Amino acid sequence: RGTFEICNHNSKIVEVHIAGAPYRFLQENLPLPSAQTWLSFEPSRFTLGAGSSTTVHYSITPPSNVPQDTAGEYVAAILVDEVPLAEPEKAEGASPGSAQVTIVPRFALPVYLMIQGRQRFELEIHDVALKLEQAPPQRLLRIDTTLRNRGTVHVRPSGHLNILQVTGETVFASPLGKGLPILPGGTLQLPAVSPLPPPGRYKAVITVETQGETLLQKERLFEVDENGQIR
Numbered sequence: 001r002g003t004f005e006i007c008n009h010n011s012k013i014v015e016v017h018i019a020g021a022p023y024r025f026l027q028e029n030l031p032l033p034s035a036q037t038w039l040s041f042e043p044s045r046f047t048l049g050a051g052s053s054t055t056v057h058y059s060i061t062p063p064s065n066v067p068q069d070t071a072g073e074y075v076a077a078i079l080v081d082e083v084p085l086a087e088p089e090k091a092e093g094a095s096p097g098s099a100q101v102t103i104v105p106r107f108a109l110p111v112y113l114m115i116q117g118r119q120r121f122e123l124e125i126h127d128v129a130l131k132l133e134q135a136p137p138q139r140l141l142r143i144d145t146t147l148r149n150r151g152t153v154h155v156r157p158s159g160h161l162n163i164l165q166v167t168g169e170t171v172f173a174s175p176l177g178k179g180l181p182i183l184p185g186g187t188l189q190l191p192a193v194s195p196l197p198p199p200g201r202y203k204a205v206i207t208v209e210t211q212g213e214t215l216l217q218k219e220r221l222f223e224v225d226e227n228g229q230i231r
Contacts, residue, residue: 001059006080008048015083018044018056023075023110027186035074035113038062047085060113072118072152073184080107110181114153122151123210125218126187130204130230132196139196139228145206145218146189149182156181159208161192166201166221176208199224 008014020039023032042057058078082105126148133140141163149155159176172194182188201223208216222230 001057003055003057005053005055006048007053008050008082010082011050013047013049013085015047015085016045017079017081017083019079021077021079021108023077024108025183025186026180027183030183030186032183033069033071033074035060035062035076035111038074038113039076039078039111062113066115069115070118072115072120073154074113074115075154075183076111076113078107078109078111080109081105112154112181119153120151121153121155121210121214122149123155123157123182123208123214123216124148124150125206125208125216128204128206128218128220130220130222132228132230133193141194141196141230143192143194143204143206143220144189145176145192145208146187147179147182147208148187149184152184154181154183155210157188157190157208157210159190159206161194162205162207163194163197164203164205166203171197171202176206196228197224199226199228 006016018041020036022034022036025032038060040059040061046054048054084102124147125145127146129144131142133142143161145159147157156178158178161174161176162170163172164170174192174194176190176192179188179190201221204220204222206218210216224230
């Protein structure tokens with residue numbers, strides 16, 4: 001059980017609807033154990049005056065078969081919709097048969113419910129791919145790092161790229177940023193771009209951090225020839 005606060009920063013009264021919903025993710029065909037029906041809210045519908053706020057109580061009630069299940073994590077979403085109380089006035093000069101569109105602002109909050117004792121963080125760097133990109137007046141080197149989640153719960157990785165000469169001198173360094181959550185069984189590609197280094201032999205070193213406080217690292221040796229090609 002818990003609470004969260006809903007604030008209305010508008011200058012008008014609004015009606016608020018709160019409901020549980022399926023978790024939505026960009027990667028298709030990924031089985032996601034759902035906790036949508038576990039969520040309940042009190043109140044789930046209410047009116048908020050201009051500049052006012054209210055406290056919503058939520059409860060999470062897992063079904064009785066969860067201890068016998070094997071999933072380490074269940075996912076859902078909380079949808080908070082802001083619904084206008086009054087119908088919008090028709091624009092002056094609008095024809096009788098004209099249609100109007102009402103925009104309903106929506107906050108979609110992801111929910112991750114981990115089962116204690118069944119959560120396992122196991123992320124791997126599956127692949128590091130290099131390719132040339134043309135961006136006149138210079139040529140760029142693109143490095144795509146593919147991560148795969150073999151664990152039972154989601155991870156939100158962050159990483160760093162270093163390109164070094166084989167002698168150990170750094171020629172380029174850049175953070176990879178914080179990635180989207182990778183759900184169990186899912187993959188994520190982290191792209192990075194650097195100026196194409198001069199002819200020579202190099203290695204790209206990818207370092208990735210996860211919530212499990214584990215550092216992953218992978219090296220990819222490559223060479224830039226006199227024609228500006230990589231091999």
